[in-house]
Amino acid sequence: MISSMSSRLLKWATVAGLACLVVTTACKKDEPAPEAPPSSAGVATTPGTPTQAPAEVPGSGAKPAEANPAEQKPDTAVPKVEQPATAAGGAAATDGRALRVDAPDNIIFYGAAKSFDELANKVSEIVSKVQPVPGLAKVFEDGFQREFGFTNLDWLARDKPIVLSGWNPKEIADGAILIVPTKGKDAFVSALPETKQADADGNQFKFGNGTKDYFANLIDDNAVITVDAGIYAKAKTFIEEKLNTYSPGNTIELTIEVGHLTTIFKDEIAQSRTQMEADFGGDGSMPPGVAAILKEEIAMLYSFLESVDTLAVVARSQGEHVFLGFDTVAKPGTGVVTFVESLKGRSLELGEKIPAMTYLAFVGNYDIGKFSDSGWMKLGIEALTEALKLTADDKERLASLQREAMALQTGAFMMAVHGTGSKAFAMSGLGNVQDGAKFREKTFELYNLLWNRAVDRLKAEAGGEIPPQIDLSSFEAALRSIGTVTAEMGVTLTLASSDEEGIKTDVVTVTIDWEKFPLAKEEPEIAGVIKALLGDTLQFGLGVSAKQYAMHVGPDAKAAIRAALAAGGTAPAAYTETTRHGVSSTAMLAYISVIDGLKAFSALPQLDSVREAIGKLEAKNGVGISMAAGEGTELRLLLDVPMDHVAAVVRALGNQ
Numbered sequence: 001m002i003s004s005m006s007s008r009l010l011k012w013a014t015v016a017g018l019a020c021l022v023v024t025t026a027c028k029k030d031e032p033a034p035e036a037p038p039s040s041a042g043v044a045t046t047p048g049t050p051t052q053a054p055a056e057v058p059g060s061g062a063k064p065a066e067a068n069p070a071e072q073k074p075d076t077a078v079p080k081v082e083q084p085a086t087a088a089g090g091a092a093a094t095d096g097r098a099l100r101v102d103a104p105d106n107i108i109f110y111g112a113a114k115s116f117d118e119l120a121n122k123v124s125e126i127v128s129k130v131q132p133v134p135g136l137a138k139v140f141e142d143g144f145q146r147e148f149g150f151t152n153l154d155w156l157a158r159d160k161p162i163v164l165s166g167w168n169p170k171e172i173a174d175g176a177i178l179i180v181p182t183k184g185k186d187a188f189v190s191a192l193p194e195t196k197q198a199d200a201d202g203n204q205f206k207f208g209n210g211t212k213d214y215f216a217n218l219i220d221d222n223a224v225i226t227v228d229a230g231i232y233a234k235a236k237t238f239i240e241e242k243l244n245t246y247s248p249g250n251t252i253e254l255t256i257e258v259g260h261l262t263t264i265f266k267d268e269i270a271q272s273r274t275q276m277e278a279d280f281g282g283d284g285s286m287p288p289g290v291a292a293i294l295k296e297e298i299a300m301l302y303s304f305l306e307s308v309d310t311l312a313v314v315a316r317s318q319g320e321h322v323f324l325g326f327d328t329v330a331k332p333g334t335g336v337v338t339f340v341e342s343l344k345g346r347s348l349e350l351g352e353k354i355p356a357m358t359y360l361a362f363v364g365n366y367d368i369g370k371f372s373d374s375g376w377m378k379l380g381i382e383a384l385t386e387a388l389k390l391t392a393d394d395k396e397r398l399a400s401l402q403r404e405a406m407a408l409q410t411g412a413f414m415m416a417v418h419g420t421g422s423k424a425f426a427m428s429g430l431g432n433v434q435d436g437a438k439f440r441e442k443t444f445e446l447y448n449l450l451w452n453r454a455v456d457r458l459k460a461e462a463g464g465e466i467p468p469q470i471d472l473s474s475f476e477a478a479l480r481s482i483g484t485v486t487a488e489m490g491v492t493l494t495l496a497s498s499d500e501e502g503i504k505t506d507v508v509t510v511t512i513d514w515e516k517f518p519l520a521k522e523e524p525e526i527a528g529v530i531k532a533l534l535g536d537t538l539q540f541g542l543g544v545s546a547k548q549y550a551m552h553v554g555p556d557a558k559a560a561i562r563a564a565l566a567a568g569g570t571a572p573a574a575y576t577e578t579t580r581h582g583v584s585s586t587a588m589l590a591y592i593s594v595i596d597g598l599k600a601f602s603a604l605p606q607l608d609s610v611r612e613a614i615g616k617l618e619a620k621n622g623v624g625i626s627m628a629a630g631e632g633t634e635l636r637l638l639l640d641v642p643m644d645h646v647a648a649v650v651r652a653l654g655n656q
Helices: 002-022 116-130 136-148 185-190 231-243 258-264 266-282 288-307 335-343 375-388 392-407 436-465 475-489 518-522 524-534 557-565 573-579 594-600 605-615 643-655
Strands: 107-113 162-167 176-181 197-200 203-208 213-219 222-226 252-256 308-318 321-330 358-365 409-420 423-433 491-500 503-512 537-544 548-554 588-592 623-629 634-642
Touching: 107 116, 107 231, 107 258, 116 308, 116 643, 162 231, 176 231, 185 213, 213 231, 222 231, 258 266, 258 288, 258 308, 266 288, 288 308, 288 335, 288 375, 321 335, 335 623, 335 634, 358 594, 375 392, 375 436, 392 409, 392 436, 409 594, 423 524, 423 557, 436 475, 436 537, 436 548, 475 491, 503 557, 518 524, 537 557, 548 557, 573 588, 573 623, 594 605, 594 643, 605 643, 634 643
Parallel strands: none
Antiparallel strands: 107 162, 107 252, 162 176, 176 222, 197 203, 203 213, 213 222, 252 308, 308 321, 321 634, 358 409, 358 588, 409 423, 423 548, 491 503, 503 537, 537 548, 588 623, 623 634
């Protein structure tokens, strides 16, 4: 039921979006540009927010509409959660936020495109950077006209917002509300099909495309188009006081009333949760411990859904960058709010430590102490307890060591996947701690506990099958004894520890003699790829200094760890440029450089035909996904896609 209702609303959203996308793109070049709408209030801009013309000021000063009985659900009304402030005049307050309005409980979403002209121009500009598609705009324009049966589109006011909203689909199946700006009532009416009817079913007009009927009502110079005949009367107050004057501050923005949806579909959500629990072990098909863990995971998933009040999605662009923002407002007292609070006042402390040739990185800083007893931590302990069959004492010791190790961390971290020298793969990590020696001590206590219990489990399951020469008394002993077996296959294992200049390191080295390695004979192509990516030697290293810990997977682990723990550092310029376009007060950032990834993997035979083109690429920026705490209980996430980066990759791979 939910999917069918959603598909209908999605169709309307798609139609509205396509209309915005193409209507003005198809304008004739000799047609004069529309005049800018009058304004009396400016839109404040902040770093990361495109400079835009002042938005048209909607009616202000009106009291929020009191919802009539038709606007109320039979269930208890959804408690209102304080939303981020928006500027007077209907413009987004700061940093690309969507305009928020007080919506009745039956409204499940609302939003708008800033204008036909702006959206069409932005999309045309963005698409042309990669691959122009001649005639695409005309195809969609014709589709929009055909969908509603309009005789022409001359009536459209191409410089004003187009607004879309959705009504409770359990009450009205086709609950979409589309508000389209016109050049006046006469112009709109003249474009309606000849079969139109005036004063039909409580609406000013009824019209259609021959197979489907629509209804239209005009407020000022806006045409309110619906499928359902009765929805206009139900939503009239909201339309007149909020939607009719809705003036977005972004190219596109859409606010989803998640709290309204979870209330409307609470029975269906409860049923889906029950069904999911039954599907994942609730029927007794799984061991009780595993079933309990899965049930807890499901509970956390639904708890997250129920903790969200609104989700605003914003699309905008500036220069070479396309931005897609997701601003979530959580209900007080929920896990999402705990996460939001953990990000406040934090910054990307360790970004400068990202290695050269990095093509994937995650940098962050959060109050880790808020999660020492979180559901996810408890779930991890339960999973290990089940997998290793821990005793109650072991379980408590595991939890205690985990809490102690977390308490020693500050929450600042960096993880990067990168090339190194001529090899495509290495992974480096770094974190800040309050006491490096104590952190190392607790970490190794934790590892030893898990190692010993894993060995106990292995002996219980396959004790008789373990070769007698394998010594499992400790990790070091196991590595040495296993190495005597793997040496016959061309694989040498060694462990080296050092304590030099205040830095302790432990490095496991895996060296492969490819002439002896069985895979080289059985699967030479696969072996060739592995050799090209990793070489003959792969190391796994851990290191600590007084205030930091580091890890490295790849060649020269000890040197990489010591370099990471040394003072100073300079991040790749492409990463630094990406941080400039993140959401304000970024506390977490995922960074992706497709260009650096291609360069790192260019030795693969699959890239022979484009290797030369890849070699000429230079990453000036990368894709960024930034996260920060917003106002109150707001969690902000921003996707930044630099189109010059995308276009360069597309051109380089054009011969592939």
